[in-house]
């Protein structure tokens with residue numbers, strides 16, 4: 001691949017509060033890795049070819065840390081339900097379809113094309129209880145070039161008869177999936193108990209043993225509604241709260257990432273666990289508005305030192321684009337501030353950080369346009385009106401609010417230019 005030089009308006013988070021902007025800057029990429037970033041290109045590059053993106057923006061690619069791959073088929077449907085009705089009326093019957101591999105392969109191929117179109121290149125995905133479909137998704141993700149964690153979903157109780165596993169079967173399938181994929185690099189297995197109310201103590205204990213044996217991380221839903229948190233406590237009377245179930249049953253023993261979706265009603269126990277295990281709370285603004293009814297106390301969790309990232313949570317969320325979740329996070333934080341006197345809103349740059357650089361410990365060397373990072377990046381149209389002079393950061397805000405995949409001019413993973421349609425054709429043919 002050798003060396004490439006790109007010119008454009010560079011925007012990348014240094015931290016939660018700091019957005020680094022280099023107008024008309026240069027990025028030098030060698031073998032897919034950023035070897036340097038410059039305001040002015042040094043003389044040594046004078047004779048090199050430069051790809052000039054003009055007034056367009058170059059930004060790091062997005063991360064989607066909570067998404068249900070099978071629910072891509074039901075996005076934007078059933079949005080008038082609350083969580084438990086939505087699960088029983090729409091989600092469980094639809095997910096049960098993934099026992100049919102032909103169905104699974106069509107939905108998953110389209111999903112991967114959509115991730116590529118919208119620039120979400122670092123993912124954490126739920127699947128279903130079906131081994132073959134999970135295995136198929138894993139292989140498709142590897143072929144696509146995306147970076148991801150994914151796991152077979154565990155549920156052995158409080159689930160419909162047509163969509164539930166026997167405890168031992170669930171554990172056996174999970175271990176088989178882990179063993180099959182334990183040496184993969186780009187896509188990695190992760191434990192995926194759906195949420196505490198659908199997992200028995202025996203299942204949780206077994207998953208805890210797998211976490212230790214294979215040094216795995218875990219992804220699940222945590223205190224996502226008051227009813228769910230109360231139900232989990234009722235089912236696990238030996239645990240003080242939802243979060244403690246995962247700790248007590250050993251699911252936090254591995255060194256892999258601990259990814260908790262929603263965290264809308266955290267107790268001090270959840271906050272302690274998130275901090276102690278370097279866990280991630282995933283904010284999913286659309287899902288929270290559609291079916292969950294509650295808003296993560298995001299700025300408070302951040303002030304308490306907890307890692308926060310962003311997820312589309314499709315199908316609870318209706319739209320896969322993470323840039324829209326950035327806008328939505330800013331929007332709903334103002335609603336929370338309005339209704340709760342002691343809460344303060346967030347800014348767009350905070351949400352942009354959460355959707356990019358915040359997950360760099362999960363996906364090393366990604367999320368920033370800095371030396372030593374992979375060139376996983378997007379070139380975005382500058383959608384500002386030329387007659388109305390505004391700072392370049394406003395162009396990022398406008399894209400997040402009103403842009404879409406048609407305004408993404410180029411996409412790079414590992415420094416390679418990606419064509420979502422070509423990748424789609426390739427994985428469909430396999």
Ligand SMILES: [Zn+2]
Pocket residue numbers: 066068221261313316
């Ligand atoms: Zn979810």
